[in-house]
Amino acid sequence: MNQAVAAAPVAKRKPKETGVPDNKKYLHPLMAKNYGNWKYHDRPRPGVLHHVAHSGDEIWSVRAGTARQMDIFTIRKLCDIADKFAEGRVRFTIRSNIEFMVSDAKKVDPLIAELGKHGFPVGGTGNSVTMIAHTQGWLHCDIPGTDASGVVKALMDELHHEFIREEMPNRVHLSTSCCEINCGGQADLAIIVQHTKPPVINHDLVANVCERPTVVARCTVAAIRPAMVNGKPSLEIDESKCMCCGACYPPCPPMQINDPENSKLAIWVGGKNSNARGKPTFMKMVASGLPNNAPRWPEVAEVVKNILSVYKEDARPWERLADWIDRIGWPRFFEKTGLPFTKYLIDDWRGSRANLNSSTHIRF
Numbered sequence: 133m134n135q136a137v138a139a140a141p142v143a144k145r146k147p148k149e150t151g152v153p154d155n156k157k158y159l160h161p162l163m164a165k166n167y168g169n170w171k172y173h174d175r176p177r178p179g180v181l182h183h184v185a186h187s188g189d190e191i192w193s194v195r196a197g198t199a200r201q202m203d204i205f206t207i208r209k210l211c212d213i214a215d216k217f218a219e220g221r222v223r224f225t226i227r228s229n230i231e232f233m234v235s236d237a238k239k240v241d242p243l244i245a246e247l248g249k250h251g252f253p254v255g256g257t258g259n260s261v262t263m264i265a266h267t268q269g270w271l272h273c274d275i276p277g278t279d280a281s282g283v284v285k286a287l288m289d290e291l292h293h294e295f296i297r298e299e300m301p302n303r304v305h306l307s308t309s310c311c312e313i314n315c316g317g318q319a320d321l322a323i324i325v326q327h328t329k330p331p332v333i334n335h336d337l338v339a340n341v342c343e344r345p346t347v348v349a350r351c352t353v354a355a356i357r358p359a360m361v362n363g364k365p366s367l368e369i370d371e372s373k374c375m376c377c378g379a380c381y382p383p384c385p386p387m388q389i390n391d392p393e394n395s396k397l398a399i400w401v402g403g404k405n406s407n408a409r410g411k412p413t414f415m416k417m418v419a420s421g422l423p424n425n426a427p428r429w430p431e432v433a434e435v436v437k438n439i440l441s442v443y444k445e446d447a448r449p450w451e452r453l454a455d456w457i458d459r460i461g462w463p464r465f466f467e468k469t470g471l472p473f474t475k476y477l478i479d480d481w482r483g484s485r486a487n488l489n490s491s492t493h494i495r496f
Contacts, residue, residue, distance in 0.1 A: 160221040160233040162191045178298045179254035180240060192240050194218070194232045195225070196252040197263050197288065197295060200281045201271055209250060217243040227263040229256050255296035259303060261440065263295065264288060266308040267315040274382040276310035277325035277395045278424050283308045286428045287323070290437060301447035301456070304440065313377045318403035320453040321439060322415055323432055325424070327376040329394040330369050331387035335361040342367070342384035350379050397422040397432050401439065402454035413454050418465070420476045435471070442468050 156164055166185035173183040181193040199206070210230055214222045217239065218232035225231065230252075232243055244254050256262050264287060266280040267273055287306070294300065307319035312326055338344070344367060348356050355373035359366050367387070378389045389395075399422070403415035418439070422431045446468060447456040457465050466473050 162189050192234050195229050196247045196254050200228045227265045258298035259300045260298045261291050261294035261304045264306040267310045280308040280310045290433045302452045318405045322400045326398045327389050330371050330374040331389040334386040335366040337386040338366040347384045
């Protein structure tokens, strides 16, 4: 009777299958108060957004670039900066930037100075080169041909000055992809892996590791079929059909497609997702076969910087990269950038006519 009564178990929270959590409770109080009721916004300097509400409230957002993959010490450092200099409120953008919100203009400069002291560049707003949107790389992805996080680090080191300034004709969205089928994304300029050889099959492992019907069904061009090899159930590839996309590798790792020599990088330009001011556009490949040369990818960086430099010098104010190319034409683009036009850049996809007409804009 003298023994302590055991505490009743705490009721577990029931899962909610309704998508992402409501973000309202995490917003800065002034953002929550004036949600959907903003009068205007401007940019006092690169990396800083200033919003003014109809109520007269003002808020400043300071955007800083961060790594795509961050250790706990870096996250704690950013949180400490938020607590001491930014009223304890932060948010992350889809391009791995972090934004600190303050309600007093006097707090902006000390916050920027503190971020700079710890190596976090402030920028990425207005007519600048954005932080590169990219995939998980070797850390999480099941089919990477390269480490997108590494490519981002190497390229942003080269493009740091264009991130912290607003000197481009318009915004330049960049993206990278570890493979050519999952996360390429649409961007003004994208770096995407291209496999150039069909998978090399380890027939001794296929029967024990792979569910063969799933692998056969995964191939979009029907290039894979069941086979018996050395008396064991396996798979074979019709290399005349294979487009070297790598879709078979995740469900069947013995179909190894990554190769240190034959997995290359390609540069694509002119992509856009939105309907703002013009219809969405697909990217076009302008450089192929670049070496997958970790850890700095100098050949890729040289091509990217060259394209951006020519665009910066030749484009009219507010022209996106695709608009600039449309104005000068593809022959002039290759002439101005000095990039060679090869047979690998010819777009012979028959479905492109229908897909390129996908837009909400009226056309005749």
